[in-house]
Amino acid sequence: MQISNLFFIIISAIFINNFVLVRFLGLCPYIGVSKKLDSALGMGMAVIFVMTMASVFTWLINHFFLSPVTGIFNYDLTFLRTITFILSIAVLVQFVEMVIRKSAPELYKALGIYLPLITTNCAVLGVSILNITENYNFIEALLNGMASGVGFTLVLLLMAGMRERLDRAKVPKAFKGMPIAFILAGTMALAFLGFSGLKF
Amino acid sequence: MKAIGEFTKGIIKENPVFIMALGLCPALAVSTSVENAIGMGAAATFVLLGSNLIISLIKNFIPAKIRIPCFILVIASFVTIVDMTMHAYLPPLHKSLGIFIPLIVVNCLILSRAEAFASKNGVGLSILDALGMGIGFTLALVIIATFREILGSGTFLNMQILPQSYKPMIVAILPPGAFFTIGLLMGLFNQLKKKNN
Numbered sequence: 001m002q003i004s005n006l007f008f009i010i011i012s013a014i015f016i017n018n019f020v021l022v023r024f025l026g027l028c029p030y031i032g033v034s035k036k037l038d039s040a041l042g043m044g045m046a047v048i049f050v051m052t053m054a055s056v057f058t059w060l061i062n063h064f065f066l067s068p069v070t071g072i073f074n075y076d077l078t079f080l081r082t083i084t085f086i087l088s089i090a091v092l093v094q095f096v097e098m099v100i101r102k103s104a105p106e107l108y109k110a111l112g113i114y115l116p117l118i119t120t121n122c123a124v125l126g127v128s129i130l131n132i133t134e135n136y137n138f139i140e141a142l143l144n145g146m147a148s149g150v151g152f153t154l155v156l157l158l159m160a161g162m163r164e165r166l167d168r169a170k171v172p173k174a175f176k177g178m179p180i181a182f183i184l185a186g187t188m189a190l191a192f193l194g195f196s197g198l199k200f
Numbered sequence: 201m202k203a204i205g206e207f208t209k210g211i212i213k214e215n216p217v218f219i220m221a222l223g224l225c226p227a228l229a230v231s232t233s234v235e236n237a238i239g240m241g242a243a244a245t246f247v248l249l250g251s252n253l254i255i256s257l258i259k260n261f262i263p264a265k266i267r268i269p270c271f272i273l274v275i276a277s278f279v280t281i282v283d284m285t286m287h288a289y290l291p292p293l294h295k296s297l298g299i300f301i302p303l304i305v306v307n308c309l310i311l312s313r314a315e316a317f318a319s320k321n322g323v324g325l326s327i328l329d330a331l332g333m334g335i336g337f338t339l340a341l342v343i344i345a346t347f348r349e350i351l352g353s354g355t356f357l358n359m360q361i362l363p364q365s366y367k368p369m370i371v372a373i374l375p376p377g378a379f380f381t382i383g384l385l386m387g388l389f390n391q392l393k394k395k396n397n
Binding site: 083 | 221222224225226228229268269272273276277279280283284299302303305306307308311371374375376377378379380382383384386387388390391394
């Protein structure tokens, strides 16, 4: 029961409720960083990492400080959720950036410019809030964060692969660039709609 | 004269959604009905107004190095105000906008106006800029939502406008419809812009 539940969370986060194509979270990097495959891969890896970490930290903050039942203050501080979450994500991203710069310069070079951008990626704050509103426990929140990041990376890579080919396609002038990327995203969303039949 | 320009530029010429591609996530996610679009637009405009006002007032006290976290804190405070007010007075709207109310914090439109405009200009101009951008954002949302609501459920602001025999194109209110609508509208805006030049 427990295991199948976790499995369902993973499949659901990657395919059925894909963050980009179904929930509309993280669209800015999805459209902005999907022009080249390498940069898409770098961004995707950074997002998986930060989303997993953010899920863990925000869940702990909510559980031990904000929640009126389990929190140490015994007081309903949930109205502070937005502020504390965005602050902890900003701190986390900054911290991750410093650690990676010290310990893995190669990785830092690859992820470097994408890391600061992630603070304002709505997918990260989105997954943190969703974990709370869905009443996930710690393990579920962790898996949901990771799987959502994987789902984001999957569609980012697919999109980048298609856009590299799109460069050589004949597109009406007014649709060059962003408009055609959205049409492409629309067809991808249609395809992903098929996964919604995959209810357990 | 300059003041009028700062106000009107956000509505069409630098429309945040269609031209600058800012704040796309809420623009696509909540544009399933015109009612939601107006609610989201009003919420974002309020936050934008508040953050531009406060940031233009305190811009000289914020150290340059930590300005972004400071901006985010100011924005988050206003978002919390909107969140709690809407929860108290408009619970159905709060429910249908759901997670996208707290996510106004990371709406790139608001942070980019704080960084690009309010931290460099005076209070008056910042308020005008915020109003113009907010109206432009609301307008864009309403335009997208109009297409999606009419095609997807045959209604406009919950009033039936297409005949009962019309079979709603469900796909228009599903996620793909949002992507198609904004892609086509952006193309249209590009075409119009080119003609004007």
